[in-house]
Amino acid sequence: MTSDAPGWDAIDARLGELYPGVAPKHYGTLHTFALGGPDPLDGVSFYARVEPVPHWHLVGYGLSELYTKETDDPAESGWGFELTFRVARAAADDEPPLWAASLLQNLARYVFSTNNWFEPGHHMNAGGPIQHGYATSMTALAFVEDPELGAIDTPHGRLRFLQVVGLTGDEYAAVRQWDTDGVLGLLARRHPLLVTDPDRPSITDDPAVRAEIEAGRARDGSSTGLLLVGGFGWAAEGDTVRLSFKEVTTASVAQAVRDRLPFGRNLVLEGDGTRVVLRSATTFGSRRSGDDLLELDLPAPVVAGLVDVLVPGTHAVPGTGHLVVDVEG
Numbered sequence: 001m002t003s004d005a006p007g008w009d010a011i012d013a014r015l016g017e018l019y020p021g022v023a024p025k026h027y028g029t030l031h032t033f034a035l036g037g038p039d040p041l042d043g044v045s046f047y048a049r050v051e052p053v054p055h056w057h058l059v060g061y062g063l064s065e066l067y068t069k070e071t072d073d074p075a076e077s078g079w080g081f082e083l084t085f086r087v088a089r090a091a092a093d094d095e096p097p098l099w100a101a102s103l104l105q106n107l108a109r110y111v112f113s114t115n116n117w118f119e120p121g122h123h124m125n126a127g128g129p130i131q132h133g134y135a136t137s138m139t140a141l142a143f144v145e146d147p148e149l150g151a152i153d154t155p156h157g158r159l160r161f162l163q164v165v166g167l168t169g170d171e172y173a174a175v176r177q178w179d180t181d182g183v184l185g186l187l188a189r190r191h192p193l194l195v196t197d198p199d200r201p202s203i204t205d206d207p208a209v210r211a212e213i214e215a216g217r218a219r220d221g222s223s224t225g226l227l228l229v230g231g232f233g234w235a236a237e238g239d240t241v242r243l244s245f246k247e248v249t250t251a252s253v254a255q256a257v258r259d260r261l262p263f264g265r266n267l268v269l270e271g272d273g274t275r276v277v278l279r280s281a282t283t284f285g286s287r288r289s290g291d292d293l294l295e296l297d298l299p300a301p302v303v304a305g306l307v308d309v310l311v312p313g314t315h316a317v318p319g320t321g322h323l324v325v326d327v328e329g
Contacts, residue, residue, distance in 0.1 A: 007066040007077055008042075010154035014161075015059060018148055019047055024059075025096050033062070033112070040108035041083075042066060046096040048089070052192040056096055058085040059149075060104045063111060065156040077157035079117050083107060084146045085164045088197035099131050107141075107164065118143045118162055121180045121223070123172065129198075130166050136198035140172035141165065142180050147193055166196035170204040176224045177259050178217040186212060221263030227256045231328075232271030234294050241286050241294065243276065244326045250310040261303045284320050296323070 003009050015024075024045040033040045041062035049055050064077040071078060087100045111117055123142040130138045142165045145151070149161035165184060167175065175183045186209055188194055203209045231246035245253065253269065257278065260267040267278045274292050281297035288294055298306065305318035312329040 005067050006155040007064050007159075008061060010152060011059070011061060011064075011066075011082065011159075014149060014152045015045070015047075022047060027096075027098070027101060038109075039105045040112050041105055044101040044104055046101075048094070049086075050091065053195055054089050054091045054093075055193070055195040056085075056087045056089050056100065058083075058087065058100055058104060059161070060084070060101075060108065063108055064154065064159040069156045073157065075157050077154050077159045079111060080158065081118065081160045081162040083118075083164055084149060084161050086193055086195040088195050088199075099134070102132070103130060104164070120145045120160075120162065123167070123175050123180050123224075125172065130196075131198050134198060136166075137168045137202060138166040138196070138198055139169050140167040140175075142167055142172075142175060142184060144180075144184055144194060163194060164196075165194045166198065168202035168204075170202045174204060174213045174217075177222050177255065178213055179220060179223040181223075182216045182220075183213065217259065221265055222256065222259035224256065225260065225266060226268045226270060227253065229253060229269050229271050232269055232276075233274050234276055236288055236294075240322050240324055241296070242324045242326060244328070245310065247312050247327050247329045250327055254307045254310045257303060257307055261298060262300065284323075286322065 024047045026043055026045045028043040029037060029039045029041065032042055041060045043061045045059045047057040049057055060083040063079045063082050065071065083104045085100050085104060087097050120143055123140065125140050128139060129136045130141065144163050144165060146161035146163040151158060151160040171183060171187070184194060187203055190203060191197065191200070204213065229245065229249050231249065233244045235242045256267055261278060261280045264280050269276045269278065277295045279295065279297050280303070282299055283297060284299055284302055285297040286294065299319065302317060302319045306325070309315035309317055309325045310327060312327045314324065314326050317323040317325060
């Protein structure tokens with residue numbers, strides 16, 4: 001007999017290898033997304049774990065093709081991943097943290113509404129505590145391949161189990177200024193399997209960890225190549241290019257420029273429907289592609305000059321003659 005949900009069955013088969021004979025607590029969606037419901041995931045399973053530390057292991061169903069093949073790519077199932085999450089629990093706690101399932105639903109909703117997907121190494125600001133209504137310093141998320149589930153082949157293509165990891169604000173700053181994998185590696189030393197505990201302190205409270213992060217940033221620069229900048233735009237006026245910023249964004253832009261271009265790494269600034277690619281170069285130059293893409297080649301002195309003029313007012317960037325920055329206070 002042919003299954004009506006071969007993609008779902010493939011996920012269950014992989015979980016059966018990790019949890020043989022274990023029936024998870026499963027919460028299904030009554031009004032499915034395909035029929036107009038609000039939740040993109042058709043279900044979330046919770047597995048109660050004791051080792052290596054007590055935690056809940058959540059696995060979502062709905063970002064891959066669970067039932068039929070609908071996309072044109074035969075090699076990849078749906079979005080190519082399913083979300084997982086590991087949340088700390090008391091050893092005797094049998095009540096799953098439903099807030100964590102809501103978080104996975106919100107992330108899936110973001111994917112479907114924006115067509116932006118997640119991959120290992122991605123990170124995002126959660127816009128507030130990751131556990132709604134709870135006093136936690138975790139306000140950001142990172143993504144890593146689930147260290148136990150990895151990736152599988154299904155009848156509808158390959159999918160990766162992508163684990164969500166909660167980060168404090170200080171840890172998120174370290175990720176943006178250095179590297180997601182580097183920070184998660186330091187986190188995994190203290191929290192096996194990258195279990196998220198909303199009550200834990202930031203690892204950056206440890207001076208030794210801060211020193212390792214700073215050494216990595218000084219050695220490697222930042223791995224964050226795309227910066228979303230509210231209120232950012234650009235305009236061409238003859239031979240002159242004008243970049244416009246809101247003052248509230250300039251500190252993060254300046255930090256990103258310092259952490260990318262001196263290391264030979266490009267930086268993409270993206271505003272509302274507009275994009276600028278900053279490239280490290282030996283000679284200044286600019287190229288426009290349509291009305292929304294601008295590429296700027298910036299020698300080291302121009303990079304330093306750009307950082308210096310990210311202050312309120314209108315300023316010509318030294319060393320260019322053709323680049324102007326407007327910062328609105």
